[in-house]
Amino acid sequence: MTDPACGVAHGAPGEAPPGRVLVAVFDSPVAEVLLRWAPELGFRTVLLDPDPARDAGVRTLAGLPEDLADADVVVTDHHRAELGEVLRDALARRVRWVGVMGNPRHEGPxxxxxxxxxxxxxxxxxxxxxxxxxxxxxxxxxIALSTLAGLLADRNGRSGGAAHGPR
Known part of the structure; x- marks a missing residue:
């Protein structure tokens, strides 16, 4: 019996990952990379930015389907004035996961x-x-790579840490 992961690494089609939605909040350089790479990893993507001057996909979470139980909301700018409202609305929708970029040594705004x-x-x-x-x-x-790797680890029921030392 061969390892299925080995076959995938050589181009064989892999098992489709369970449906997940990645909601990138705020149009930013990190959001740009997330939206570009996430579909390759099995995520449907949405850009949310409440600023009408930005060319975003949606302005509020109300513009998304009600069932967001499979959504991972990633806030890509913690300096925006709309931060609190967007997070409040995300938490009220009972999305699967909500995260905000930021330095862990300081309390986030x-x-x-x-x-x-x-x-x-x-x-x-x-x-x-x-x-x-x-x-x-x-x-x-x-930052986008780190974020997507963490979301993949979570989706696959893994910790995201190194599984073993040097060999």
């Missing part, structure tokens, strides 16, 4: 923004920060 909107602390705690695997990401493509 989403915490105060959500508190100001009356979002209970247990709901604020559902927001993942930082997002992705800890690979020392700095550039937009690195």
């Amino acid at each position: 989403h915490v105060a923004a959500l508190a100001a909107l009356g979002v209970p602390p247990e709901e604020v705690a559902r927001v993942h920060r930082p997002i992705g695997l800890d690979i020392g990401s700095r550039a937009p493509a690195e």
